Amino acid sequence: MSDVATVPPQDAAADPREPRVIVLPDAARVSAAAAESIAAALALATQQRGRADFATTGGSTPIGIYRRLAAEPLRSHVAWRDVHVWWSDDRFVLRDDPLCNAESFDRILLGMEEGQGDVGAGRGDPGPGAGGVPIPARNVHPVPCADAIAEGRGPEWSAARYAEQLAEAPLRRADGWPVFDLVLLGIGPDGHVMSVFPDSPAFDSAAWALGIDAPTHVAPHLPRVTLNPGVLDVAGQVLLVTFGQGKADVVGRVFSEPRDERRLPAQRVRRAGVTWIMDEAAASRLPPEITRG
Secondary structure, three states: OOOOOOOOOOOOOOOOOOOEEEEEOOHHHHHHHHHHHHHHHHHHHHHHHOOEEEEEOOOOOOHHHHHHHOOOOHHHHOOHHHEEEEEOEEEOOOOOOOOOOOHHHHHHHOOOOOOOOOOOOOOOOOOOOOOOOOOOHHHEEOOOHHHHHHOOOOHHHHHHHHHHHHHHOOOOEEOOEEOOOEEEEOOOOOOOEOOEOOOOHHHHOOOOEEEEOOOOOOOOOOOEEEEOOHHHHHOOOEEEEEOOHHHHHHHHHHHHOOOOOOOOHHHHHOOOOEEEEEEOOOOOOOOOOOOEO
């Protein structure tokens, strides 16, 4: 694989209770390093189990990562036909809506061009375009928001159907939760991960997926569907990626304030075994005691 994004070795002096924190110069190098980590994790899972289950995210976080994964050498490093893609959350919109978390996946990682396949209907999921990775349509599992909208249903119905899809899939289970080989996360300005906002009802639920009311404090103000944060506790790997000065305040809070995940949900993944990759701007308010590896 490319040496541009090589992740540095773990610092032996790092606090074993904390996540691994990797700080790189800029967003481009963050995306490159994250893509290398994702490719390695997916390749390992497919080699060991013949299948990889990858829960991805939306927003700006995965765009540069998808571009790296869709290009050589990473495109050829992964047995993409054995990769199953899920979403940790989504906005309650049609699949071709720019606010849908699956839209950038379709457009960049699958290489879909306008007019190739009916991504908006949410039925007959498209396969890869000429420039995308060869993930079979049957392996792509978007949150069924489009189906719910077409049938006049709401986010809770969509969440229940998604939980059923997860239960029917041959995912491993641990502590009652489905096990993803890899979960990719971003972080919101209020410290949310997935669509688990501060004081989320998800913290008190055993449901694998939940409908979430539109947040009033964070844009876009749309209803959501989210996986339960419990899945983060059992995932094979969790990778949180963030960049930009706009994330510096919340990153600093997550690592400096007392642990209270109901107030700062991202503290759920402030733990050993999780990797955070960020640029220098996002890391500018990390407390000095946090080891950067």
